[in-house]
Amino acid sequence: MKKTIIATLTLTLIVGVIYANTEESSLPNLTMPDNNLSFQNIEGYQDYKIVATHFRTDKKELRYILANSIGYNALKEKAKVMPEGSKIVKIGWSVKEMPLFPSALEADKIQRVEYMVKDSTKFNANGDNWGYARFVKKDGEYKVWNKGTKGCIACHSSAKEQDFLFTGLQGKF
Ligand code: HEC
Numbered sequence: 001m002k003k004t005i006i007a008t009l010t011l012t013l014i015v016g017v018i019y020a021n022t023e024e025s026s027l028p029n030l031t032m033p034d035n036n037l038s039f040q041n042i043e044g045y046q047d048y049k050i051v052a053t054h055f056r057t058d059k060k061e062l063r064y065i066l067a068n069s070i071g072y073n074a075l076k077e078k079a080k081v082m083p084e085g086s087k088i089v090k091i092g093w094s095v096k097e098m099p100l101f102p103s104a105l106e107a108d109k110i111q112r113v114e115y116m117v118k119d120s121t122k123f124n125a126n127g128d129n130w131g132y133a134r135f136v137k138k139d140g141e142y143k144v145w146n147k148g149t150k151g152c153i154a155c156h157s158s159a160k161e162q163d164f165l166f167t168g169l170q171g172k173f
Pocket residue numbers: 054056063065088089090114115116132133134145148149151152153155156164165166167168
């Protein structure tokens with residue numbers, strides 16, 4: 001009797017663990033070809049804190065920069081070098097006129113989601129310890145960026161003095 005109860009409990013536990021591990025992610029199953037960073041690595045990014053907003057006049061794109069709690073707290077403390085586990089996300093939106101007030105623009109469609117993650121165990125080749133990932137949305141579907149991350153690193157190098165981040169907390173620096 002005791003054995004049956006233990007066996008049943010063990011089985012329930014195993015099934016539970018398997019179920020928890022295979023639970024569907026809400027994010028597309030996409031992985032960067034060159035550094036293995038996945039979209040699902042930023043699961044829950046919609047709940048990250050807003051660091052800043054930008055508007056690219058040439059691309060007419062509204063950008064939200066968000067950070068997970070590690071990244072956000074470090075930015076708040078004006079850390080010179082961001083700590084391990086920091087994740088900084090950029091969401092790019094097309095814009096449209098607000099139906100009730102056309103001189104105001106509002107976010108329309110997501111065009112891209114990209115992120116940087118600080119992980120010195122995986123990314124140290126260029127000395128910045130950041131991994132870069134980009135997912136571009138076209139016709140409602142996300143596609144992984146397959147042109148490599150050399151361009152990301154090269155351009156972000158111009159923000160080397162700020163640990164390769166262009167963005168600080170809006171209004172706080
Ligand atoms: C030609 C320059 C350039 C290239 C190439 C570039 N970025 Fe950026 N990136 C910027 C600028 C400027 C900003 C801040 C303004 C904005 O929001 O667009 C930024 C912001 C970011 C941010 C928010 C954190 C920060 O630094 O402000 C992330 C994340 C990011 N880029 C990821 C990437 C990834 C991933 C790639 C490559 C696939 C990439 N970037 C390529 C110029 C660049």
